[in-house]
Amino acid sequence: MKTGGTRLANEAWEALLSAHARLVKQFAAEDTWHDLSMREYDVLYTLAKNAQPVRIGELHRRVLLSQPALSRLVDRLVERGLLRRLGDPADGRGVHLVLTESGREKQRQIGRQHARSVARAITAELDPAELHQLAIICGKLARRPAQDKEVSGP
Numbered sequence: 001m002k003t004g005g006t007r008l009a010n011e012a013w014e015a016l017l018s019a020h021a022r023l024v025k026q027f028a029a030e031d032t033w034h035d036l037s038m039r040e041y042d043v044l045y046t047l048a049k050n051a052q053p054v055r056i057g058e059l060h061r062r063v064l065l066s067q068p069a070l071s072r073l074v075d076r077l078v079e080r081g082l083l084r085r086l087g088d089p090a091d092g093r094g095v096h097l098v099l100t101e102s103g104r105e106k107q108r109q110i111g112r113q114h115a116r117s118v119a120r121a122i123t124a125e126l127d128p129a130e131l132h133q134l135a136i137i138c139g140k141l142a143r144r145p146a147q148d149k150e151v152s153g154p
Contacts, residue, residue, distance in 0.1 A: 010027045023121055041066060043073060044107040053086050053096030082106055
């Protein structure tokens with residue numbers, strides 16, 4: 001990569017991080033979350049996107065939390081009746097997580113409000129063509145680590 005490419009890549013990265021930080025702060029300040037934190041909601045949302053129970057290791061790959069912080073957060077959500085742990089029949093040490101009906105309802109309730117907030121914030125800045133490009137670009141960046149794992153050797 002040429003020097004100009006390195007500079008442009010880093011400028012794009014900084015813009016992405018700045019946009020993310022600004023929007024997350026904006027969403028965090030909204031009265032959307034009820035008695036959950038945004039991180040707790042993120043776990044509920046991530047689990048809600050899966051039809052099957054999810055191993056905690058897979059959940060860890062999908063959320064921005066350290067393994068110890070995620071374990072503590074999961075403990076709190078289980079205690080509150082929003083998640084349930086299931087043993088893995090194929091691996092006696094493995095644990096799967098699934099939303100309880102209460103957790104699923106909480107995720108839907110907050111999710112509807114949050115989706116409207118996201119739509120307002122994003123469409124205030126971007127037109128439909130830009131939204132389409134953003135979805136394509138972010139989709140490519142989000143898929144890249146999984147592709148790297150598949151092609152990397154021993």
